[in-house]
Amino acid sequence: MTEVLVQAVSYTMLAVVAALVGGVIAIYRQPSAQMESNVQHFAAGVVFAAVAAELLPDVHTRAPSVVVIGFAIGVVTMLGVPRLGTYVERRGIGGKIAGAASLLVTVGIDMVIDGVLIGVAFLTEPATGVLIAVALAIEVLFLGVTGVIALPEEMGTFRKLAVPGSFGVLLLLGVLVGVFALSGVSGTPIALVLAFGSAALLYLVTEELLVKAQKVPETPTSTTLFFVGFLLIFLLDMAH
Template structure:
């Protein structure tokens, strides 16, 4: 069953989110280490989109790719503006300082989950690679979500944040598979193109922007390309 297979690989990302949260609570990474992880994750996600998602969809429906990609960009810009508005209005009570980030990541987790589910419906081999790539991305997001929380917050409450990220991801996978199973053609192509735009937005406007706040080093730059190449190696041996 596709849903079981998709959720079994999504479990990697759920565990990665929790591991990231635990690391952030007990041994938060320094700025340089965080930048290194961001570079690696950016390379992995970029390769997954460039090598696995867009080429396959583009061959089948190039016009649809443009439409889905445009919708994805507009959606992510809207989510970004929403997060900024929430931060300015100081919404969220105890989570006020991190509310914008948490809501943005939460929506991104739902989108990523749907993307994983759809890729497993379309091509299970591609689904495995996307799930692994997103597990690395989610590891960083688990760290970022916990680091953004107030210092005085309890450990269990902090760890509830990456746990919710994982739940949203699994919910997106479940919803994507159940709602779109049996659907083929243009609707699937639109969703894959939409998801590709969302992932590239995350790379360019979140991962690399935050990584750029720390001076570049040969190690961090190299890790981007190591992450990129790792997807090709995974594809070769899968």
């Protein structure tokens, strides 16, 4: 288990660094709306390919009833997370950052879920874990930018960077939970987690990344970047 944990944490550090890089970019050179859309399209293609190439083939071999339950739990959870964030924001929780509370709560929970998925992926097949970690690192880069942009402008630099830093900590926490809680476990529990994770990532692509990317007009460049991201991960999977 120690070797798996070291591998999982090592590759997850890519996402931790990506979150901080995104935060720095947002502080010193906030990207344009079109650039954000391009990154979102690329990240969507990357995550979509990771699900299609690694998670779904494994889920396909499991019992249909287990897959349905895992997917259902994943969908319900992902639908509920934004509502929880909205509730927190309406209650004014968070003081000066109350206006960004909904986003921060949603992303924070998503980071824990993604971390657990990375941990389980490394337990089942290290190559799968690597691809999932790389795909999510690109997603987290965008979330680091988004999290900092949502904060009040008067906040200090270090306090702003604490937000993407906390995203990274929550991701690592999820990895630890996934590895320690499910090490040595096989069969139905792993199948449930993989089906849950597949649904969560598909929700991320369709209801988060691509929806937000449509805030600016679609361009040939942004569409092309979606397929470039998909092809990149697909080729990496073929190389393994």
